[in-house]
Amino acid sequence: MRISFKINGKKVAVDVAPEARLLDVIRDNLGLTGTKEGCSKGECGACSVIVDGEIVDSCIFPVSQAEGCDIITIEGMSKGGKLHPIQKAFIEEGAVQCGFCTPGMVLAAKALLDKKPHPSDEDIKEALSGNLCRCTGYTKIKNAVKKAAKKR
Ligand code: FES
Ligand code: FES
Known part of the structure; x- marks a missing residue:
């Protein structure tokens, strides 16, 4: 399936398996490896990203739920080379x-x-x-x- 969302202010569209995890799409499809994988079970928060203002564990968040969402990863925190x-x-x-x-x-x-x-x-x-x-x-x-x- 093709899914579109905004990530760190940029609109993207990616072709993904419907059951893909948001974590894998962020890291593997989009190359944003600042998001980490720890427990893979929604328990450690290493994979946390912000989706429409809410913190979520991207390891248990199906990418299919991200359609049209506004996502922020750690790469979206610094601006113009300056840390947040x-x-x-x-x-x-x-x-x-x-x-x-x-x-x-x-x-x-x-x-x-x-x-x-x-x-x-x-x-x-x-x-x-x-x-x-x-x-x-x-x-x-x-x-x-x-x-x-x-x-x-
Ligand atoms: S990797 Fe631990 S909550 Fe996602
Ligand atoms: S797990 Fe090492 S700084 Fe938090």
């Missing part, structure tokens, strides 16, 4: 170690801050609850989200 303020905050707060969870974390933070520019600690905890990190212990990630919120 959320990405900068992650670096400044030391919230990136191996980096495997980072694209998903950054996008989960964006989805939150776009809806709630001044989130509470509880809001941040809830928004990041679907994203697992094996390295940082989460405190630095939460601090980075708070810092990004303040900068905005």
Whole structure:
């Protein structure tokens, strides 16, 4: 089937198997490999992308549901070679170690801050609850989200 959607502001049309996962289409058809695959079961958030303003696990999201959607991946965060303020905050707060969870974390933070520019600690905890990190212990990630919120 042919499916069309917008990704990082650009309209695309791809020929895909109806049962294809959005994750594979993003990585393999579109070459956007910043989106990572961890558990493949919708549990770790490494594959998180934003679809129409909502954070989704692209490993369990059938691409057939993406028709006409507006999708943002980590590649869509920086503009003109400049990092997004959320990405900068992650670096400044030391919230990136191996980096495997980072694209998903950054996008989960964006989805939150776009809806709630001044989130509470509880809001941040809830928004990041679907994203697992094996390295940082989460405190630095939460601090980075708070810092990004303040900068905005
Ligand atoms: S790879 Fe998709 S949630 Fe873990
Ligand atoms: S920085 Fe390594 S998994 Fe989060």
